[in-house]
Amino acid sequence: MLLVVTYSRAARQTLRNVCNAHEDVVVRRFGRAALLEASAFGGFLGLRLREKHGADVQLERTVPFNEFEAVEEDVRAAAAAYEDRETASTPYAKFAAGTDHPDPDALRRREV
Amino acid sequence: MPVVDGEPGRAFDLRDRAVDVDEVATALRGGPDDAGDASADGSITVRCPSPGPVHRRVGVVRPDRSYPLQAALAAAARSRGHEASVADELADVRRRLEAIDPPAVSLADERRHVASADAPDGLEERLASLRGQLEIARERGEDAEDLAAARERAVADLAERRTTRIAAEQRLERARSAARDARDRREERLRLEDRERNLERRARRDLAERMQAAFERAIDALPGEASAGEPPGRVVGPDADGALAVCRLARLQAPVVVAVDRFQTAEAAAAALDAPVLLVDG
Numbered sequence: 001m002l003l004v005v006t007y008s009r010a011a012r013q014t015l016r017n018v019c020n021a022h023e024d025v026v027v028r029r030f031g032r033a034a035l036l037e038a039s040a041f042g043g044f045l046g047l048r049l050r051e052k053h054g055a056d057v058q059l060e061r062t063v064p065f066n067e068f069e070a071v072e073e074d075v076r077a078a079a080a081a082y083e084d085r086e087t088a089s090t091p092y093a094k095f096a097a098g099t100d101h102p103d104p105d106a107l108r109r110r111e112v
Numbered sequence: 113m114p115v116v117d118g119e120p121g122r123a124f125d126l127r128d129r130a131v132d133v134d135e136v137a138t139a140l141r142g143g144p145d146d147a148g149d150a151s152a153d154g155s156i157t158v159r160c161p162s163p164g165p166v167h168r169r170v171g172v173v174r175p176d177r178s179y180p181l182q183a184a185l186a187a188a189a190r191s192r193g194h195e196a197s198v199a200d201e202l203a204d205v206r207r208r209l210e211a212i213d214p215p216a217v218s219l220a221d222e223r224r225h226v227a228s229a230d231a232p233d234g235l236e237e238r239l240a241s242l243r244g245q246l247e248i249a250r251e252r253g254e255d256a257e258d259l260a261a262a263r264e265r266a267v268a269d270l271a272e273r274r275t276t277r278i279a280a281e282q283r284l285e286r287a288r289s290a291a292r293d294a295r296d297r298r299e300e301r302l303r304l305e306d307r308e309r310n311l312e313r314r315a316r317r318d319l320a321e322r323m324q325a326a327f328e329r330a331i332d333a334l335p336g337e338a339s340a341g342e343p344p345g346r347v348v349g350p351d352a353d354g355a356l357a358v359c360r361l362a363r364l365q366a367p368v369v370v371a372v373d374r375f376q377t378a379e380a381a382a383a384a385l386d387a388p389v390l391l392v393d394g
Binding site for chain 2: 008009012032054055056
């Protein structure tokens with residue numbers, strides 16, 4: 001999908017107008033951002049916004065997140081185990097210490 | 113003191129003149145020639161201090177239109193020296209806004225380089241085919257010198273293209289991280305702009321509230337059937353009467369253009385509004 005993020009009042013207003021006028025292309029709206037369908041028309045709308053508002057419009061292309069491809073098993077296991085922890089207030093770093101779960105710094109160094 | 117057609121005064125009755133309210137309003141604002149001494153067709157000239165915030169909102173009073181009375185009341189309060197409780201905060205937000213000058217963000221060149229540095233058409237296929245041909249030629253014991261040279265060149269080409277592509281990608285990546293910082297600044301500016309707008313709204317409400325009692329008295333003291341409503345700035349009756357009441361409350365230098373039938377004479381209007389007046393036909 002195409003992610004459109006706006007950075008000024010004028011750009012945000014134009015995005016709202018575009019979303020209202022082309023609901024069929026809009027997948028999701030978030031205040032000053034929106035996800036558009038990954039069609040050439042979605043691209044056209046995004047580019048139109050950037051033509052009008054320049055640097056106040058950011059266009060990104062998103063990819064679906066497949067956790068079975070993007071991260072390794074230990075990351076999935078760590079997430080599941082941490083959400084299942086007994087004490088809600090335990091930070092992850094403390095939770096992972098002394099276990100097989102990867103520590104947060106190691107996770108930060110690994111790319112998806 | 114306003115000067116109309118060369119004559120100074122505070123109260124002018126223009127009802128018998130062949131000028132309408134729009135022409136008078138234009139002449140008052142300085143007109144299209146920006147000199148402040150000629151109307152569009154030269155039929156009237158008005159010299160006066162340039163209209164301020166109150167005048168811009170309610171300075172031309174005509175029947176059958178609405179007026180932003182809350183904003184006008186707030187401006188009237190300011191003209192009398194009142195300050196909103198959020199004035200300091202608002203000034204602070206505006207100072208911070210002023211100081212934000214986010215750098216431009218355009219990665220178009222970098223993106224174009226990456227796109228055009230893509231592996232050239234068929235280069236990889238060509239290399240694979242040359243390898244195949246070379247192998248066959250060697251098996252057959254043929255002279256493969258030319259083929260080997262061609263393969264060498266293709267390998268070098270491909271390597272060069274890949275290097276170019278990687279360099280372009282790295283440049284784009286660096287530009288993207290610089291852009292992220294620039295966008296943080298833009299985001300901060302947007303946040304401050306929203307804050308500014310909310311504070312302005314609060315300031316207007318606050319100032320209008322403080323004027324409410326005076327507004328009620330002013331509207332009752334003026335001719336017309338209207339009365340003050342709630343919230344401050346609301347009028348039960350014609351909006352024009354609310355506009356006149358705001359004019360009465362505000363300190364005005366530029367003359368109010370009165371195109372509603374409320375006053376017998378321009379002098380009576382000027383006295384009631386406590387401001388210079390140009391009385392015109394509605």
